[in-house]
Amino acid sequence: MHASDSETTRPPATGENDLHAALHAIRYGILLLDAEFRAVFINQAFRRMWRLPDAMADSHPSFAQLLEHGWSQGFYRVQEGDHDRYFAERMAQVERLDGSGQVRLDLQDGRHLLFESVTLPNGQRMLTYADVSPLVEAVQAAESANRAKADFLSGMSHELRTPLNAVIGFAQLLEMQARDRLSAQQAGFVEYIRRGGDHLLRLIDDVLSFAKVDAGKLPVRPEAVRPADLLDDIRPIVMPLAEQAQIFVDWPDPSGFPLLLQADRMRAAQALLNLLSNAVKYSPAGSRVRLECGPGDGMFRIAVHDEGPGIPYDRQGEVFQPFNRLGREAGGIEGSGIGLALTRKLVASMQGRIGFSSRPGEGSCFWIELPLAGRVEEADPVAATPLPEAKEGEDETGVVLRGGFSLLYIEDNAPNRVLMQHVMATLPDVRYLAAASGAEGLAAARASHPDVIITDINMPDMNGYEVLQHLRAAPETAAIPVLALTSDVHPEAIERGRAAGFDLYITKPVDLAALLRGLDRLLRSRAI
Incomplete structure (x- = not known):
């Protein structure tokens, strides 16, 4: 019960004075309530936090009165009509909390408070309030910065991949024509261009993946995987x-x-490929790279042994540092120094482990360990849907090489349209149509009824998904095979493309041989 008026005027004992002085000095807000939820003590931090006048604080207000004071100060993020509901929820919250943890209050003035309620041995209830606004703002700023970084890198990936598609694509086109039209020196120049473009593409992919893993934005979807399937990949x-x-x-x-x-x-597969490509890249010609795999301690280890130069002992602590090539920058071997740092993050995201051992002059062994998911259950193999068979004497791209079809390419980037025009010009009797926007592409598709359509995804007027939706909705274009050719290489984007109904989804920079195989598949499926 609340003390009587005569008791409240009694001077506090010396020990109580000392306790109150100590509680007033604490920077956290402290509110002591009796069994009827009336204030027994309110420290100075609480009074400042809630702009509570001393006269009110010293009058032993009820918790409901304190809530009303907060309402009058405009502290709560609550609509006028929700007054009663909000007060009832706060009262129930305080009664319910009793030592069960902290609750965050987000105030209208931008402050963020954490409070909790505990019952003391004397039956009083103590509520403590901490202003965590700087921490919340720092977390929000970090999250915003991570989102901005991921968005920026994603946008840069698209902006870089689009011109790279033209650079690498034209280099591949020239290589296809090298025997007939280029001298040996010119063919060598073209190879340098193509290799430089490939290296830049790998760097873009690695940096983007590294940033997304760092920001927690790279999706990881664990599943049961056969070791044989992983190596086959x-x-x-x-x-x-x-x-x-x-x-x-x-x-x-x-x-x-x-x-x-x-x-x-x-x-x-990406992590293991990084280890293997490093082993191949840094090993001398004629040497051997050896893979070993096996279970142990609840994990499955895959180790990559090489006979390369090894890593100096004084630099082995730097192995997983990003953009650190351990002094190999001047060795003439391409690399970004980010592959091992990315691999470690990828393995950690799958609850795995990575390690290495190395002796200078004798080679290195890098290994990854991934959790075991159980044993293989015998099951009927899933039959794959067969592709249309090629005719006798026809190779896998026979329909494309024979020509005689029409193709519409919807792409807002002019160099990419020119590249596709020249690729189609290498084939006999191909009618090539191009459109610079989604709307132009739909009009051309309705007017010309091409045998196959290739569309970009990111275009100013409408995206490739909208183009596909319009094509499928119109009877005259519904059956035309549609291939997506895009710089959006994120796994979730690829899955979305397949789920949307694209017959094929190919990423930029385009591998022309893969593109021709894909077109051949689509054209054979249409049996033109």
Whole structure:
């Protein structure tokens, strides 16, 4: 019960004075309530925090009266009509909290308070309030900066990939014509252009992925993955690199391990590919790269051994630092120094581990460990939908190489339209149509009924998804195969493209051979 008037005028004992002085000195707001939720004590920090006059604070107001005071000061982010509901919720909140943790109050003036309620041994209830506005603002600023950084890098990726598509594409086109039209020296120049473009593309991809992982924006979708499937994903990429560098690669047979990994298949392949490409890149011609894999301690380890120069002992602590090539900058081998730093972040995002050992002059071993997800269950294989078979004597791009079809390319970037025009000009009897906007493309599709349509995704007037939607909605264009050719390489964008109904989704800078194979597939499916 609340003390009587005569008791409130009694001078506090010396010990109580000392306690109150100590509580007044604390920078957190403190409110002591009795069993009837009337204030027994209110310290100075609370009074300043809520602009509470001393006369009111010393009159032992009820908690409801304190709420009304806050309402009169305009502290609460509440509409006028929600007064009663808000007060009832706050009263119930204080009664319910009793030692259950902190609750954040966001005030109308921009402040953020954390408060909690505990019951003291004497039955009184103590509410403590801490102003965490600087911390909340710092967190919000960091989140905003991360979003801005991710948006900026995403936009830069698109802006850089679009001109790179023309650079690499024209270089590939010239390489296709090198035997007939270029001297050996000119062919060498073209190769330098194409290799430089490829290197810049890898750098863009690595930097963007690194930034997205750093900002927590790179999606990771763990699933059960067979080790054999993971190695099968990267083998077609690694072997041509190894053959070109005259490196022998020993591949393990993971089929002997009836186990499943818990990992994002694409991210795990990216991490392992980084290790293998480094091993190939820094190993001398004629040497050997060896893969080993096996389970242990609840994890599955894949190790990459090389016979390269190794890493100096005094620099091994720098191995996973971004943009640090450990003194290899002048060695004539292309690289950005970000691959291992990115790989470590990718592996950590899948709850895995990464490590290495290295002896200068004797080579290195880098390994990753990924969590085990269980054992392989026997299941009926899923039958793949077969592609239309090529005719006898016709290679896999026979329809494209034979020509005789019409193609509409919807793309707002002029150099990319010119590139596609020249690619189609290498094929016989191809009717090439181009449109610089989504609206122009739809009009051209309705007027000319092309055999296949290629569209960009990011265009000023409408995006590629809207173009596809309009094409599918019109009876005269609904059956035309549509291929998306875009600089948006994010996995979620690729999944969205496939789910939207694009027959194929190819990213820029375009691999012309892959583009021709894709067109061949679409044209054979239409049986023109």
